[in-house]
Amino acid sequence: MAGNSYREDKEEMRELLRQFENLRSGRQHSFLEEDSFERIIDYFDEKDELLKAMEAADFGIEQFPFSSVLMIKKADLLLAGRKYWDALEILEKAELYDSNDINLFILKTDAYLALDQQSKAVELLEAALLQFEGEERIELLFELADVYDDYEEFDKVFDCLKLILEEDPTNEEALYKICFWTDFTGRNEESIKLHLQIIEDYPYSELAWFNLGAAYQGLKLYEKAIDAYLYAVTIDEKFDYAYRNMGDAYLRLRKFKEAIEVLEKVLELSRPEDVIYEAIGHCYHKIGNFAQARFNYRKASHLNPDDSKLYYKMALTYINEEQWESAVKQLDSAMRIHRNLPEYNLAMGECKMQLRLFKEAIQFFGNVVRTRPKSVAGWEALIRCLFKAGFYEEAIEQCHAAIKITEGKSLFIFYHSACLFARKKSKEALLQLEKAMNKSPRQVKKLIDLYPAILQNQQVVDLIGRYKKGKKS
Template sequence: MRDFSQHDEEKDQELDELLQRYENLRKGRSSSYLEEEAFEKIIEYFESQEQYIKAFQAVEIATEQFPYSASLLIKKADLLLNRRQYDEALALLEQAAIFDNSNIDIYILKTEAFLALDRQEDAVALLNEALELFEGEDRVELLFELADVYDDYEDFDKVFDCLKEILQQEPDNEEALYKICFWTDYTGRNAESIEIHRRIIDEYPYNELAWFNLGAAFQGIKLYEKAIDAYQYALVIDEKMDYAYRNIGDAYIRLRKYKDAIESLEKVLELSKPEDVIYEAIGYCYEKMKNYAQARFYYRKASHLNPEVGYLAYKMAFTYYKEEKYELCIKQLDTALKLKRNKAEYNILMGECKMQLGFTKEAIQYFTNVVRLKPKSAIGWEALIKCLYDAGYYEEALKQLDNAVMMTKNKPVFTYYKALLYFVMGKRKEALLHLEEALTEAPAQLKKIIQINPSMLQHQQVADLILKYKKRKSNK
């Protein structure tokens, strides 16, 4: 058995001799003759060395000697495309097609030229014409080209159609299976994807990508249990498919099975490089399970990988708030606000903490920030008005209520707040009028106001009014 290094040495020697013969021919030193195949090797060598000027010189000499060679004309067209001489390249490709219209490279290079000239419709027409001429692997290659063209001018459903056609021809085509998963999610064509992958699995039951894609399509239409089953089959075939574990984790989160989600997400960490999103997802699961210390542990791990993301500090802060550890919550919020001062959620939580600790004026300032940042959102206005109410600033609260009504297009909750404020200010008539109006518009929101001031129910007129609307509702 010959040594590979000896074989490589012989090939290098052959190439050196070929290049020497080419140099002699180029400089007119001898009457040496090069075959068409020899020119192709020389051109390919110069291209591999990124010596494109030399490659072009060689192809020009070659096409002078072999003017009817389709393969040399195609090579010259390819080099012209690199020089952005698109019209010249197209003319050469037309010429090459006269000598050999069965060469797929003619259609691929023409497509490249059309796209460069912003002639997408011509590219589509050309490729559709070529699809009638080719079969097998060549046809699959053309379908991938056509998919890229549709992607280029954002006809994404047709990208999906091309991939679907490839999988009809080659059900186990790996590239198409990878791509169709993305485009299914992007186009929302999950039902079709389910049918496509069920057919593939019938023919190739051990294709883990087909099982994974089936799971992703089920997940796309919120059939999470079926999605998990499909991913589990993919993992039986390839137990190291970390993306299947990742998606199973997401599906369990959607099903609120947080313990199961944590198990799957921990498998992702075993199989792949640690990612902040995985640590964050595990933290979220622990938060939902009310294990706030563990939630913070994972949020902190996520923040070590992505220290510029303020919302992880906010998430940690929120767990402290849930535990009524307001000073620690504020400490984390300070970090979040340094990274993103104008984030309404950070300001509202800071305001709530300041209120709980009795720093009313500071709380009002943070809530004022919120309504400045999100003037059309009722949440900030509610927080500000409730804060002013708790602090006994009733006149200021009424003034802000007028602003809230104007900015939020008269949300019924603010009519309840007006009733509440007039009630504590001793203006019973105005309070009852606003309460009746609010009960007419949104009876379900009454409980929000009663939670703030349960003593309202002890007043007979208020109780009678509420009872009247309850009866009216039950009679409907």
């Protein structure tokens, strides 16, 4: 039956086109109805034959000079041809015959926007909202939201979507869009109130539950967000975005095992994504399962081989296991993509230092200090490396530079003291140690980590002990 209907429509269209060709060529033809011209215009429009469509519109208007429908179709074609003023002129004429056709307002809006007259578009649509109701009013609200978006009046976009949902709480397009605009405008409290009302009336709206969760998440109310997402996935167990957001919420709460479980569900429901594998890798990293962390980081890197941070994260798992050479290989891959990132140079320097390749390590730590001169971590690593390599004079120079650039950080005064002790300059070293203890006695642990043998010096032990007693009293 459907096949027969299709063939009949095709035959009917062929006959209409034949009659139109007769009309164009001035040959004898039967009379074409107004709706026949509409079908012919639509046919040529769909085929992207705009000149023929325009010709059909002109013939139609010639035969039906009071047809607002044909005028509106012609205006649409004029807009496609970027003849905006001509389109507005014919729309004004069409409005005289039928001011209740919503397409008048939508096409006028398009013309005003194309002419960069957003204020006129807004004025037109706001007036039209008073004239229409039901589905047509909702269509105009969507149109107005788009105008406000172009005009960068983002709070008003949210207002339009809110109005739509107050009239039609299950409107899927509005539910999808308001989630983005809630996050963009930060109007989470309003979104929560709106969606709680929708849920009260429509408790099985998974989109409303999802949007509620997203709004709670925007306010960092992660437990409430997870509860809302759980309702969403109970209603629609294949709602991958709800699982994705739930995974993020669990991550924020440092509930890494739960995060892994829901993020793996995302992989089941949607195509593999590097960000999901990376997030799962991060969770395994945090719970100390470095092999699984690497496995997932590697999966992510196969999907996005140009993301240097994935190789860096794999390197960190090897560093945690003290597999320095394996870490170096991953850092080489990362640094082929981004050579000068301080984090990568810092990690590479640490690996080289642990492998006792001190000169190479110093070079990498030097890169960190040059790139980020106020980085305490960079200076600390450089001085530690120089000290371990036995380059005490160079370490002392770098301590002076670090103290100056970090405005007297006590850590570098402790390190200065350690270098002086290593150079057997005990008197000067004790003065620096006392100066550092005055500033920050807790940092003495860093000194002992750097130079454990210093505790064999009784003067040092006495000085540290004196500060501990002073603290107790």
